[in-house]
Amino acid sequence: MGEKIMRIRRIAEIMEALAQIPHTSVLGVIEGGKLLSLSLVQRDKALYSLDPESGKMERLTKGFVSLPSIPPYFSSEIYFARDVSSGKELHKLYKLDVNKKEEEEIEMEPMRITSIVHSDKVFFVGSKEKNTIYLVEGGKVEEVASFHEVFSITDYSQGLLVGSGFFKSPRSSELLLIKDGSVEIFTPKEGSVNENPIIVGDKIVFSSNFEGSPKLYVLDPETKDVERLEYEEIDRFSPYEFSFLWKGKDQELIAIAKKDGRSRVFVDGKEIKGPLGNYSTAFVVEGKVYATFTNSFTPSSVIELKENRFIFKPEVPEVLKGVVKEVIFRKIRSFDGTEVPTFIVLSSLSEVPGKAVMLVHGGPWAEDDDRFDVMTYSLASMGYHVIRSNYRGSTGYGPEHTLKIMGDPCGGELKDLIEVARSLKGEIAKEMCIAGYSYGGYMTLCALTKYPDEFKCGVAGASVADWEEMYELSDAIFKGFIELLFAGRNDLFKERSPITYAENLKAPLCLIQPQNDSRTPLKPVLKFMEKLNELGKTFEAHIIPNMGHALRTVDDMVNVLMPMLVFLEKEM
């Protein structure tokens, strides 16, 4: 009696523990030498001032923050975007005064803000019918340029605004240069992938694969000469990607380079060693290097490198300690020879082989790597081994791997997942369910409808059920995203939509859908439910109000994780 409830108490206990973890990252160095940090110290993600000596944090923003920006060194002003639409991701820009802790709302129409540049001037990209660059001045906004394509802006200096995006093809990325109102799209070689441009002195530093594997280059914005930045230590590491380029207070070049799910920080080409894992940001002031660090056992922390001193490191609650026994990294060969880099997270609460969940990341342009992941921990805590695969389309393994998905969603990347699942059955998994959020939810629906015998059950959060309807409901940036993904083959929408294959569903399915989701909206998911119901298919569903695609608060996290864990406990 009451088994189900015992499980719910266990699940509640785990989530209580997970919710207590104050995941923290560093976003710059502000006035007084304090670190600007984004943290989940209280119930939402907000900006804090972090003292690099004492580790003391002080909250700066009253409300939550949707998208922060990196401020200039020692700035007393900070810009960030905040959702003003209960999760629909219609944002406004805010200016925060660090000293007064006062927020000023910029006068603008709410829209989806996707990147912010805060330098001598402030710009952001906002998306409605088009993707538009706005200049922010005197508390107001002014249009600079508009594009149909998907892009981001990354830096500004002395009249030059830079960024990068998919301007010429879904399989290449070009630099965007805007000076004195004139727009230039630059590539050193047609078809190459050029990213992360920043302005150092009067030059543009960026990463590019135009000579093979990704390397760093300097572009003269006047002459358009491109010169390679040769750094022996970076070459020796031979990274697959550069995930972060920035500059120190004295124009030191900061590069974070990535390989096999881990990354390293280089300052002017010299590696600044730290613990093994992942670095997502780094800043340099007077020889000190502050970075955001995480690995599979360490929640997102702020570390002073060189000294290897944690300035802020969240404690892992007792009930979660030791639930992950081991993390195995393995490249698994897929049907066409593509290697699928996979993290196998073994729960210490189960035998091997045991119950396993294939947890598929979103994006698809994102990555599962050596980091502390809340969803993974929640699953491991319930005794599931977790399989996290970087299917084609994932970042972190070079542009070739990332771009292989273009034009073929619910195709090759799904086969990658199926191949990985098959190769681990028996060895790691006695039985396996599949779960994911966003693109991971889409993969779950694809897997259950196109390979109905492969998984014991599935949990699809904020999933894509029908590309046709979703495209109609999308704003410019997400229309652009879908066109990129399909490489313009919009005629494939129906063929690549799970709703088309609903009749194949056999395994128990749990749908979790935020009501205000403006990326993967509720409407097509409701239609999917109707179709499943008409076909007599069994499904569970949870529609979450006042929540959009992004998990903004602890409650959002609980609203998604709770039904997932309860469902898995029932079905596995």
Place this chain on the structure above:
Amino acid sequence: MGEKIMRIRRIAEIMEALAQIPHTSVLGVIEGGKLLSLSLVQRDKALYSLDPESGKMERLTKGFVSLPSIPPYFSSEIYFARDVSSGKELHKLYKLDVNKKEEEEIEMEPMRITSIVHSDKVFFVGSKEKNTIYLVEGGKVEEVASFHEVFSITDYSQGLLVGSGFFKSPRSSELLLIKDGSVEIFTPKEGSVNENPIIVGDKIVFSSNFEGSPKLYVLDPETKDVERLEYEEIDRFSPYEFSFLWKGKDQELIAIAKKDGRSRVFVDGKEIKGPLGNYSTAFVVEGKVYATFTNSFTPSSVIELKENRFIFKPEVPEVLKGVVKEVIFRKIRSFDGTEVPTFIVLSSLSEVPGKAVMLVHGGPWAEDDDRFDVMTYSLASMGYHVIRSNYRGSTGYGPEHTLKIMGDPCGGELKDLIEVARSLKGEIAKEMCIAGYSYGGYMTLCALTKYPDEFKCGVAGASVADWEEMYELSDAIFKGFIELLFAGRNDLFKERSPITYAENLKAPLCLIQPQNDSRTPLKPVLKFMEKLNELGKTFEAHIIPNMGHALRTVDDMVNVLMPMLVFLEKEM
């Protein structure tokens, strides 16, 4: 941090406690003088043999039981119906051998079984396109008669099968007599309400209001003479209704009579005193009276009356003890003078006035009374005062009150609830939400869309959103039910459907819907969600798989209560 999760742990703790309560009722006396009981001892409702001396229970059925029947005294065979459709309420009839504990499935098409008579012969009413009486013989079934109207069968003896139903009008009830294949609909007076016929000797005993308040009568099936059974003690009690008529082993007449939320047991007109509360069944063997008893503080128990000895009385778990401070019964005058008998359950965890939930019962032909109610306890345990009103349409207060709803759903009965809510605001409730399941879910939707400022929030479980579509999806018995409720005014379907007023919704709403519900099906609720979504209305929703309208198991209970309690905690 983690407040939400603390609440979830508290909710899980409460549900664990509630799930441990083995609610038990007695359904007859079987071979060896054991009591046949229906109990939730394990995770589902099943039949048990209960020793009247030791109180020891022994499980008789392997699986769960949807609808049991009363067997003849000292029978070794028991008939019951079981859902064979994951909650869709398509049943099959089963014969249970008490000694061998073996179940035999009767050869039949699955259908909704609504009443079973087990005497010298076995009959049941099954509903598909029509409501049909079947005779069960030799493991097979044979059609006896079919009706469009809603009715039930209650007894059989020596070739005569009796029952009662709404044969002539939605505002009266007639006796059904079937002998030698000939069907007769009998009423002592046109428009009167005649119910509960049983056969005692060669006469029919029944209750009727044809001379005013409900009394007991004897009908001679040959001459059709009707004679009043004058029992002084019953007359002195002057009940509003008879809720149970049956006979003892030696043909004693057992009557359970009801008034103001409590009932009394009479044997041959003499009251058999017991604790104050409610008796739902009673059986007499050799001077001993066994009954099912409950009150607001006692879960459904089996008691030997006269001696007032509990044979089986479920323990109330520690965490639930004392959460109900007081139960107040009050008749509250509605807009047209109708008295609305209301139970006000005060939580000991809150001040008065405090947070309150108006918990609306289903039916509408059902009743909130002095009984241990799991939903009420779950709310009181979370610190809510609970208001339970017997709006017009409810049973327990005489046919006039019950029949007042006919032809006017989402009308007078809704006003009753609104009047009660208004009269208790300030005195009992600082703020009030409304919640209900089935017809109570319908009332919740009606209240939130027709009186959008009245309640702070609402939880609608297994609700009616659209009568038009629901009617189309219904089988004969539920088409008949809807026609009764509307008194044939099917033209009012649209006007009385919450979907028509969806645009009025203001308060936060939580929809909880079993997927396999064949009474209030998912399809119209999904359409309601679509409409709310199009109108930009905020709602939460939970669709529960493998579950129908009826709560069959502990897991079903948890699946409904859990989201309700979490939602209320969030909104109040």
